[in-house]
Amino acid sequence: MNALKVLVVFGTLSTINAINTFKDCGSVTGHINSITVTPCPSEPCALIRGTNVSVEIDFTANEHSGKVTTSVHGIIAGIPVPFMSTDSCTAGNVQCPLATQTHSIYTNYIPVLTIYPEISLLVKWELKDEHDRDLVCFVMPATILDPSHQAIG
Structure with missing residues (x-):
């Protein structure tokens, strides 16, 4: 019976591995349709050191943009700490140029390095257009979290 419980728990966890809630922090020239962060079964997302976390943003561009830049910050005690900034077009995260009313899927991942401290934070993820607008x-x-401190279930 215990083995059956373990199988049910692992089966449930493997299908519920992405959270689709987010707080829009000022999208100006686009509209977020959905966001999937995997694995992230609940909030706050547990980012386990030594793993990668994937991010998929389904969005619609409200204006043409020939360039898209990714900017990611960790906000710690109210202070934004730069984490990553890349040209999303040349990195292959999104297909450019974006035409007005274009539906697009952006994909990327966050490497959670083992040197990162165990800490609670806000992750701010921006896609900026060619005029540096969100x-x-x-x-x-x-x-x-360290792998030894992650919660199970």
């Missing part, structure tokens, strides 16, 4: 902007609560 095409998409969202914030999600997260906690960086």
Whole structure:
């Protein structure tokens, strides 16, 4: 009976591995349709050191943009700490140029390095257009954890 319980729990956890809630923090030239962060079964997202967390943003561009830049910050005690900034078009995260009313899927991942401290923070993820305006902007609560401290279930 215990083995059956373990199988049910693991089966449930493997199908519920992405959270689709977010807080829009000022999308100006685009509209967020959905966001999937995997694995993230609940908030705050547990970012386990030594793993990768994938991010998929389904969005619609309200204006043409020939360039899209990714900007990611960790907000710790109200202070934004730069984490990543890349040209999303050349990195292959999104297909450019974006035409007005274009539906797009952006994909990327966050490497959670083992040197990161265990800490609670907000992750601010922005896609900026060619004029440095927020095409998409969202914030999600997260906690960086050592693998030995992650909660099960």
